[in-house]
Amino acid sequence: DTGVSQNPRHKITKRGQNVTFRCDPISEHNRLYWYRQTLGQGPEFLTYFQNEAQLEKSRLLSDRFSAERPKGSFSTLEIQRTEQGDSAMYLCASSLTRGGTGELFFGEGSRLTVL
Amino acid sequence: AQRVTQPEKLLSVFKGAPVELKCNYSYSGSPELFWYVQYSRQRLQLLLRHISRESIKGFTADLNKGETSFHLKKPFAQEEDSAMYYCALSGLYGDTGRRALTFGSGTRLQVQP
Numbered sequence: 001d002t003g004v005s006q007n008p009r010h011k012i013t014k015r016g017q018n019v020t021f022r023c024d025p026i027s028e029h030n031r032l033y034w035y036r037q038t039l040g041q042g043p044e045f046l047t048y049f050q051n052e053a054q055l056e057k058s059r060l061l062s063d064r065f066s067a068e069r070p071k072g073s074f075s076t077l078e079i080q081r082t083e084q085g086d087s088a089m090y091l092c093a094s095s096l097t098r099g100g101t102g103e104l105f106f107g108e109g110s111r112l113t114v115l
Numbered sequence: 116a117q118r119v120t121q122p123e124k125l126l127s128v129f130k131g132a133p134v135e136l137k138c139n140y141s142y143s144g145s146p147e148l149f150w151y152v153q154y155s156r157q158r159l160q161l162l163l164r165h166i167s168r169e170s171i172k173g174f175t176a177d178l179n180k181g182e183t184s185f186h187l188k189k190p191f192a193q194e195e196d197s198a199m200y201y202c203a204l205s206g207l208y209g210d211t212g213r214r215a216l217t218f219g220s221g222t223r224l225q226v227q228p
Contacts, residue, residue, distance in 0.1 A: 003158075004158075033215055033216075035218075040124070040220070041220050041221075042119075042121075042201050042203075042218035042219050042220045042221045043159070043201070043216075043218045044218070045215045045216065045217060045218075048215045056214065091159070093159075097213075101147050101164075101205040101213040101216065103161045104151075104159075104161065105158075105160075106158045106159040106160065107158065108158055
């Protein structure tokens with residue numbers, strides 16, 4: 001197991017286009033998280049799944065953002081009608097959690113640039 | 116709401132000097148506090164958590180509920196400690212669950228030779 005895997009690593013798109021990011025967590029990890037990070041800021045929480053259920057969503061997650069984890073394994077984060085303000089690093093993390101807050105294992109991130 | 120504040124963007128010290136990275140939080144319930152670290156060209160990773168009360172790589176952090184702080188300390192900094200450090204908090208979700216982590220904006224530690 002090579003850890004949390006994210007792709008694509010870099011995505012450049014034009015404003016108004018849709019983009020999709022994929023995250024493959026560490027196998028057997030029941031929780032999967034999406035964060036967004038912009039320059040000079042810490043990771044900002046977007047949403048997380050426990051198995052296939054989406055348990056929590058941030059107010060940052062506008063209508064244009066949708067995340068899925070259909071079989072409780074990999075997850076996708078789609079951004080529709082991208083805006084320049086969506087330019088950021090999108091981080092995925094997974095954890096094996098039973099009740100408390102387990103250690104989060106992060107991927108290397110997917111960098112989005114919206115022109 | 117849960118909020119984490121790291122007041123220093125950059126902390127520069129000389130090798131062998133003591134280090135204290137400040138973290139203050141805002142949360143009315145019982146928090147879980149963590150420090151995550153990102154070394155150059157590496158992924159964000161857990162350094163330590165308050166419930167473990169352990170020392171990792173010489174770093175310790177004590178949760179002070181009265182001052183709502185969780186400062187990270189090391190008595191003698193090493194050059195390999197140079198990295199980005201993030202304080203993070205998890206609040207309660209329902210009766211027994213925990214919310215996703217809220218991160219501070221981070222402090223860059225530079226340890227000069």
